[in-house]
Amino acid sequence: MKFTWFNLMPWPYLPDDFREKNRSVWVDIDQKLFDPAKSHEVYNTYMDLLEYADTLGFDGVGVNEHHQNGYGIMPSPNIIAAGLARRTKDAAIVVLGNSIALYNPPVRVAEEFAMLDCISGGRLVAGFPVGTSMDTNYCYGQIPSLTREKYNEAHDLIIKAWTTREPFAFNGRYNKLRHVNIWPRPIQDKPHPPVHIPGGGSVETYDFCIDNTYSYSYLSFSGYLRAQALMSGYWKRVEERGVDKSPYRAGFAQTILVADTDEEAERLYSEHVSYFYNRCLHVYPGFADAPGYRTIKTIQTGALSQYAPPTGGYTELTWKELTEQGHVIAGSPETVRQRMEDLIKGLNVGNIFCLMHVGNMPADKCMYSTKLFAEKVMPKLRDMFPDWADDNRFWTSPLDKRVTAGRLPKDAPTGAELAQTYGVEA
């Protein structure tokens, strides 16, 4: 199993009446609700938490990209990832991901991901989302019905840039480049860093992952019970295509909260869960799905946008309902272990993106929950798929010997010391 500690980086100061006074947490969210001075501490706390997860033995630390979004203050995940590449030791840096249709030219992604891979010593997991309609169409102005074509071209260009060892010309529809020759290039070059594709039920994305040996990640906030239908569709397609059913072909995001007992979990965390589901997911439906963004084939499968709220909305859902329906897995270590086992077996997923910071959760509670998960739950879930223990097609291959930040001596050497080192005559 691969457990990635993930932080969406929500803005924790949305007011109590946010839902009533604002139409959307995304795209046209009220500028006045963001306080740059407060964000200084928020960003640094969130990065500290990601670094803390590395010390507890999580396999990865995860970041993602959203724009103009009250629950994700990370328009550039690569900036956070660069900090993590320096300050973490062993965890994979899971950037899930860069919305490659938005970068012009997308060579920039090939370069920045290469830098992250080099700085981290080969610890990069590269994510290539199409991006939500809110981000891609409404914030970044991409034409909905051309977004996928542009995405596909960006993907082909990035992979070619990573794997071609001489300059080449790229005559795309959206990118006309005479000299593609990225410098630096990734450490992970067999053939390139592992790629994860976040998907929300687009059938075309299943085949794209299967064709390229990429891991399909379902990033949902509605939990594992509701994900069953979608993931079954994916595994059915995997079977039809006649490839192996390695659980590492799939990933799933799940909100997880651990306490000493089930009661303590509710007492400690319910207000933060409520903050997330009631304020952070308050997205104006007009932004959820620009016409043409999803393909006809996908609409016809009946997959509605993952941002379409359940009937009645989240406001109606109590802690009991949120946990029983699996939106959130919360409780004592034993409760969480059991439910995680159900999730992992039920969905056949080897990559778990653990959403362990929720809404406006303060750092102390988050550390408490994270530590309990790492020490009392994770070890018991490690060997769920012994048959696939050696499958490393979807995970990182770091350098054996890596340097860490801050390894230089505290002080500059004297001239005499340099002379000794380099043998220069005084």
Add this chain to the structure above:
Amino acid sequence: MELKTVQTHHVPVRYFEGGSGPALVFLHGAGGVTADDPFLNALAKTHHVYAPLIPGYGDSEEAPEIRDMLDFTLHSWDVVEALGLKDPILVGHSMGGMIAAEMAALAPNDLTRLALIAPAGLWDDAHPVTDMFSTLPFEMPALLFHDAEAGAAILTAGRNVEDPGFLQAYLVTNARQLGMAGRILFPIPERGLHQRLYRIKARTVIVWGDSDRLIPPTYAHGFKKGIAGAQLVSIPEAGHMVIVEQTAAVVAAIAGLG
């Protein structure tokens, strides 16, 4: 109106045909057009009307290779050619008006009469065109009609919004039609027309509903200023769907083109 098909370079194009008189080509807006459209039927009393569907509209085939403004403009000329028409009266509403203006600017010597009805295609920071793509269905009547209540009745006529299959069919239609429209209208319905308007030689009438809340009537002046000799007809008690709300007045304005 009869629904027919004509072959063009990219795709077979579906079009409505009816009436007799001088040939008139009508280019529909982003909402599409149907056989029972009151405006088409009114025009057909005095004109031989051709109303081609943009690929992806109605039951017509999609054309993935039509991506940008030039593609739309050339394709629309292809349709005129395929229909065997020379210098028809060209009428466009909203998105269709944008395409018609582009056609007139691209081939100024092939067109002598042009009617632009609340056309898209210009942008003014002081008066932004409403973002129809993020507008929810229930907000549409107030945006499109002077009389929102009557507009709502027109938009929902013959549709059972309670039918569970309705939502999926609605989403598919939207994805096909507005997905295609988005190629020239999203996120801002402007593709450089303002710097090409000067090329238009056709006698032009610009028609606008006074209560247009989608594309404010102030845009009429931009078109009038850009097209030499253009005449402006402002119509009271009409919104963006002026062709439905004040059909006779729009038909009369077009008749003035001769």
